[in-house]
Amino acid sequence: MVAFLLAAVLLALFAIGAARDLRRLGNAVLLGLAVAAVAAGLLGELDRLPPGAARAAADALPAAAVLAVVAVAVLLVGNGLVMLRREGGRPVNLLPLLAGLAGLALIGLLWTAARIDSKPLHAAAAAALLVAGHLAFLLLCFLGYSALYGRLPPPRDVDFVLALGAGLDEGDRVPPLLAARLDLALALCRAQAEQGPPPVLVVSGGKGGDEQLSEAEAMARYAAEQGHPADAVLREDRSRNTEENLRFSDLLMREQRPEYRCTVVTSNFHVLRTALAARHAGVPGQVVGAPTAGWYWPGAVLREFGALLLAYPRTNAGAVLLLVLLGSTAGWRP
Incomplete structure (x- = not known):
């Protein structure tokens, strides 16, 4: 219930921000946080299911998340190869390939850390997971609000x-x-x-x-x-x-x-x-x-997302540093 109340508050703040000016990055973050709160509330409701169903759902969700990451990573690697063939080897054209390889590397790191009893490895995996989660959340906020904003009808009485x-x-x-x-x-x-x-x-x-x-x-x-x-x-x-x-x-x-x-x-x-x-x-x-063109879109989106991250260097660098410290500390503990 608390998560759903938080989602309602965040949606209200989103509506206020959008009414003031649709062209605000804060709108995207507020909408993303509201969706995350709803998701957290739905996960909390799993306890209401019969024990067998709740256990099955709890087991299926992590597996589905891993499969989704692997699928997206493979698609990005494929798109990166298409970009290189069509657009050449400029650094910006490497973004889909690098993002896909980073996703596969993260899965490999987490799989290895789950099987080897090593505090440094656990610390690295926890830090990488938190940073990846942060970036993934911001990317989803960017994609979601871009899609929403892009579907608004343009005004017809402009100069x-x-x-x-x-x-x-x-x-x-x-x-x-x-x-x-x-x-x-x-x-x-x-x-x-x-x-x-x-x-x-x-x-x-x-x-x-x-x-x-x-x-x-x-x-x-x-x-x-x-x-x-x-x-x-x-x-x-x-x-x-x-x-x-x-x-x-x-x-x-x-x-x-x-x-x-x-x-x-x-x-x-x-x-x-x-x-x-x-x-x-x-x-x-x-x-x-x-x-x-569909083949061009993923790399272009990653370039735009990277440019937005660089537009707020102190905020994003501070967030990444904090997450690395938190993850490393949590992973080092027995």
Whole structure:
């Protein structure tokens, strides 16, 4: 009962935070804690089952958890190999492979520690389990809230639709990832135009060292090829990352309309981090995500999750250090 009451309180806090601003990382954590409290409450209810059923459930849950970890790890290893074949050996493309191998290594460490009477090994296993649990919880919070936020319908009465750049192929061509963003941005512009004044399309992206023109220029050309009026496009061609996309585009939009409202368009894996960055930059708008190829999505999500962890270095480093100390202490005890 206590766990369910705690879940209700956490859900109430989540609702308050979401009502204030959907673009808050705290919303994701509160929702995750509420779900965890409900799960804990349901586990507590196992005692109400008949003894045989309760024992079977208690035995099945750890086995199911191990199988789930192994399955996810194997899938990540497979996806990592696909990423390497399709995208090359850049460090960022190694993330699914490394995450999958880390999951298998954790299972191996726990299995070994359960069979060998060694205090250092038990301490290492306990510390690794706590850190892995912490990271897994945060990742599930990120995935869950990203999915929830990404399903919210975009507003239809905005002044601008801002499409974020994503690199060019062969120095001057819009790749499929960026084309999906532009297609969604253009669809939003057309949908609003059918009901009232059309929004202005803002294309944002500077020129990389290996690119022949700015991403904004390539995006504007793509929009023109799709029939979008050239005089209804604003180009932001100085930015080098998401934060600059938003900050520089905000300046352009405020020049046109100081009290503007906008919708920001990116890829579905990038929605939550973009929403957090938009809130930080003071951009008054929600974020929507374009679909991404299935084989590309896991690595992209891990990259986004890693970037969020690095955005709060002291908090996450402190949490990991504390968990390592707690796990090591608990594992060392007889």
